[in-house]
Structures are given as C-alpha cells and as structure tokens.
Amino acid sequence: MFKKEITAGAKSKVKSSVQRGIRTKVVETYPLLAPHIDEIIPKKSQLDLLKLPDRVSLYALNNEPLFWQHMDDAIVPHLRVVHQFPHCFSRIGIDRGAIRFVLSGAALMVPGLTSAGGQLPEPEGQLKEGDVAVIMAEGKEEACMVGQLKMGTEDMKEKKKGVAIDGGHCLGDGLWKMSID
Amino acid sequence: MAETATQDAASTEPQARHVVYCGVCSLPPEYCEFGGTAKKCKEWLEKKHPDMHEKLYSEEAIEASLSTLSLDARKRAEKDSAKKEAKAAAAEARDAERKAEAMVYIKRVERNKRKYVTAVSGLEEHGHDLKKVAKDWGKKFATGSSVTKTASGTDEIVVQGDNSDDIFDIVVDVLKVPEDNVECIEDKKKKSAG
C-alpha cells in the first residue's frame, strides 16, 4: 500500500463527534485495545486527518500517525502503535526467509506462514478473510507488517499458496518513514 | 476496596511498550540487517545501546538466526544484503559528490531605488527544505519570505530586503553549507535605466 515515499497532504482537525466514532470503531475492531484507548487517543485530544495517496485516510495525534484506513476498509494501526501494544492484535508469524521480501514491499505470500518457521493460529482461534492481522517474524520480537487478510488462516493451511496480505503496511515503507509537521 | 484502588492506579499508568528504533535506518534494530545500512546501524547501536548490540550481534545470536535458513537461502540472503549495501554506499558517494559541487547563490537584487530583495538558490541540493527555511527566515528577519519559481523552473527563496550578509552567515553556520560553496552575487538594475 505504501511502496512509495509519502508527502503528507493537508492536515485537517477531526470533529469531536467523528473522533468519538473513530475511538468506537478502533475498540470494535480491536476489543483488546479497549483498556488502552484513552492512552492512545485521550478523550480530550485533537486528532488530525491526513489524506494520503490511493484514498487512504491517516489519523494522527500530535504529528504521530496512529491509524489508517483505505476507503471503507478496516481501520488499521500504524506499526508503532502495534509495537506499543502488540498483545492487543491478532498475530500470525512468517519464517525468517520471508522477512526480506516483506520488507521490500512485496505482498505477503502464504508459504511464508505455513512453513516450519511460520505460525498460524489453531482452528479455534482462526482468522477470517478481511480480518486485520499483525505479522510477527521468526526470531524477531517486533512485528514487521500489519494488514487485512486476503484469505482465512484455515484456508491458508489447506491451500499452502497464494497471497495472504496485499497492500499492508510494513516496516520501512512510505507510511513508516513519513513525517508529519 | 483496596483491590479496585490498585486496579485504577494500574489503568491510569501508561501501558505502552517503549521500543527502541535505530537512529540510522529507523527500524527496530533487529531488522537493521535487512536495510542497506547494516554496518552503520551496527555502529550506532554499539554506541547508543551497547546492551542491545551485545544481544543482537553476539556470535550465538547470529548463528541461531542463520541456522533456521537452508544453506541455499542463506547464500541468497547474503548476496542480497551485499548488493543492497553496495547500492547504498554508491548512492551515498554520489550524494556526497553532488553536495561537494552544489553551489548556493545569494543574490542581492535591486527592485526599486534602494529597495532590495535577497534571492537564495541551491539550498535544496544540501538537503534543506526550502519552504521550512523560507518560513524560518521570514520570522527571523520579520519580513516577507517565500519560495518562488525562477524563470528557469527551479525554486529559490526570496526574502524581502537586503539581508544577504546575515543570510550568508546563516547558510554557512546554521545550514552547514561549506563556505566555498556559497557565493554572493549583486544583481544591479542597469544603471542607464535609472
């Protein structure tokens, strides 16, 4: 999604009613974030909205990007937010070999998740197509990618091929490097 | 009662983890190996966070991470990172070369009789954001200062008034452009016209 460098466009203040809506949507999408939402988006704070290329809206607080949304797709955390609260998101893991492809901006392919070094949830914790998943990496502590799944995790186990995430946000991409001022 | 009190205290304390990011490539240091600046990253970490450096770059850590890759994949990854590193080094060399040659011109332009503007060009080659510099100067000199397009299509900063001496000092001392790369020019209106 953010392969190229991004120069932020105009910044506009989010109305308080809209900001409440965003808080609600974030908690709905990530229930485990509920205890932390006041820390991430304090009640009396002022969120900014930045329009990014490819119809992405970015919500930022004090020039720190927090969440982004492509059109009406799911609202997705910036990786710095993921690093702050890693346990509040659904996580899957890729093997070491897949890391450099992910970091170069390629789509996340299923074999990186189904191989021995990868990690997918048990059937009872399965993720569905469209769910937002945080991508951990074999041997690393921090997440390297976040995005919406193109395929459910049970499907991945069965097919063992195809695209898992296309158009996510990864370490070092345009969104990661973007500075707001 | 006591229990709810401690719970409240816990929930008001910041819970966010604090993650160290590399001062060179901006990634978490464990991912530095995938950028093109691995060597510099390693030096940075050794200086700023020796404990993390120790943990990440110890021989056991490197062995452990490599052992999970097949020999083939390891070779490919090595080749890949060598290529990236060479690319980054070449880009840096090119950049340094360009910077060494890039001139900044401070031009005093007479607009009307004894009315001047100061036009500065070339700062972008030295890595400065023209808009930001123009804004700073406007504040500093309490005057109009903006980025405008020249006839040749490049951008320059135009500051109202004759500030060329002060600007020369700022360009050299604050913006760190080597003195040899800065030239002051006088652009006088043709005398005959006046």
Ligand SMILES: [Zn+2]
């Ligand atoms: Zn680094």
